[in-house]
Amino acid sequence: MNVKNIRQKAVPFLLAIPVVIVIFVFIAVFLFIVTNGAGAISWELMTTSVLEGGIYEAIVGTFLLLGGTILIATPIGLATAIYLVEYAPKGRANRIITQALNNLAGVPSIVFGLFGYAFFAIFLGFGVSLLTGWLTLTFMVLPIIVRGSQEALLMVPASFKEAALALGATKWETIRTVVLPTAAPGLATSSILGMSRVAGETAAILFTCSVFLTRGNPHTIFDPVILLTYQLFVELVTSPGATYDRAYAMAIVLLMIVVVLNMVGYIIRVLYRKRMKW
C-alpha cells in the first residue's frame, strides 16, 4: 500500500472527528439539563407562584412574551416578504430592504435591549413593560421571519399564480387565495422558529420588560413580566453557590419549549415538502 492510499483511507476518519465532537456536545448539553432537571421538575413547582419559590408566573410570562411578539412580528414580516418576493423581486427597493434586514439580523441582542430601553421604555414612555418587550423583540425576530417567509413564498410554483391570473384574478387576489394558502406551512414554520428565538432570549429582555419579582401575572400590557430566562439569569449570576435545583427545573422547561417549537417547525417543513408534488 503506498502513502497516497493510506491517506485516502485515513481522511474520512479524521474528518469524522469534528462531526463526532458536535454530536457529543449536543448529547452532553441535553443530558446535562435533562438528567439534572428531571429530578428537580414537578407539576407542583410549575403551578406554584414565584413568590412561594415556584415558577408558575415565569412560564406564563414567557408564553405571553412570545405570543404577543409573534402576533406583531408575523404580519410585518409576512408583508415584507410578500413585498420583496411578489412586488419588488428586483431593483433598488429590494436591495436596500434586504440589506437592512441582514444588518438587523446582525445587531447583537444586548444592543436591541439598549435600544428598546432608550426608545420604547423611555422615549415613548412605555416603561419596563410587556409592550416594550414585544416591540423590542419584534424587530429582533423580524429578519428570521422574513427570510423564512421569503423561502416559503418562492417555493410556490409560478404556474399556480399564472393559472389564477389567467382566470381574471388580480395580483392581490392571487396572492391572497393562491400564494398564501400554498405557502402557509412554510410561513408557519418561520413564525414558530421566531417564537423559539424569543422564548430563549435573555440579553434583550434584561432592561426592557422583565422583573425578578412582582405580584401575579401582568394585568395590562404596561406591567412588567416574570420570565424563565430572567429568573434563571438572576439565580445563576447573582447567587452562585446556592443549590441549582430551581434553576435546573427552569432550564428543562425552557429547553423543552425550544425543542418542541423547533421540532414542530421541522415536522411541518418535512410534511410540506413531502406533500409537494407539483
Next chain:
Amino acid sequence: MLKRDESKFQKFLNGLKDNFSSFISKMRQIREKEKEEIALFILACSSILILFLITVFVFQAALPAFKEIGVLDFLFGKSWSPGYGRYGAAPLFFGSFMIVFGSVILAVAIGVFAAIFLVEYLPRGTADFIKPFIELLAGIPSIIWGFFGLVFVAPRVADFFDLPVGRTALTAAIVLSFMIVPTIVSISSEVIEAVPQQYRRASMALGATKWQTIRGVVLPTAKPGIVASIMLAFGRAIGETIAVLMIAGSVPLLPSPFYDYLDPVLPATATIATEMGETPAYSLHWHALFALGIMLFIITFVVNTAADIYVRRTKRGVIMV
C-alpha cells in the same frame, strides 16, 4: 313607437351602466392594487426605519459619554472602574476579541471539516438526519449554554489546567465555539453542496483522489461562501452576551501576558448586561454603557456589510449564498 323608444333608451341606459360599472371596477382595481402595494411597501420599510432608530437612539444616549470621556480615552483607556470614574473600554473590547478570536478558530476547525464530511463523505440520508440536530444546537438559548459552561465546562477547565477558578477566557471561547459552529456548518455545507458535480468528476477523471479533489477544486470554489459563514459567525460571537457573562470570569482587566487565555476577562456585552441595572439613568456610567453598545453596533454592522460585499464581489454565477 313609444315602446321601441323606451327599450332603446333602456338599452342605452344599460350600456351606460355597464360601461360605468366596468370603469368603476377598473378604477377600483387600480386603486386597490396601489393601496396594497403601498401598504406592503410601508411595512417592508419598517426594518429600515428601526435600523435608523437604533442608530439614532443608541448613539444619542452614548454621545455625552464620548464628549465627557473623550473618544480616544474611551477606546484606549486601560482601566474600567466606574466606581472611580474611569471608563477605559480597552480591556472590555480586548476581552471580547480574545474570546471571539479563540472561539472562531475552534469553530472553524470543527465546523468547516464537519461540513466537508457531511456533504462529501456521508450518504445523503445520514447527512439529512444529522442536519436538524445541528440546527437545534443553534436554537439552544444562550442562558442554557451559560449554565452548561458554568457547571460542566468550567470545573473541567479548572481541573485540567490546575486553576482555582475555571471561569476564564478559554472557557468562554470553548462554549462560544459550540454556539457558532451551527452557523458555520449549515452555511458551509450548503455552499459545498452547491459546487457543481461536474467539477468533482473532471478532477477525478484527471486522476486526483477524493481528498485532492476536495482540497484543490471543491474548497476553492466554495471559499467565498465559507468565508462569509465565518464572518457571520464572528458577528454572532461578538454580540453574544449571557453565556460569556456567566463563564468568562468578569474581571475588567487586560490579561497579563496579553495572550493568556487562562485569565478571566469581562467582554463589552457582558459589561452592559451586568452594570446597566445598577446604574442611575443619565449618569456618566449609563452613557458609557450606551457608548459600548454603539461600538458593538458599529463592529457588527461593518462585519456584516463586509461579508455581504465579499460574497457579492466574488460571486461568479456558481456559488450563491
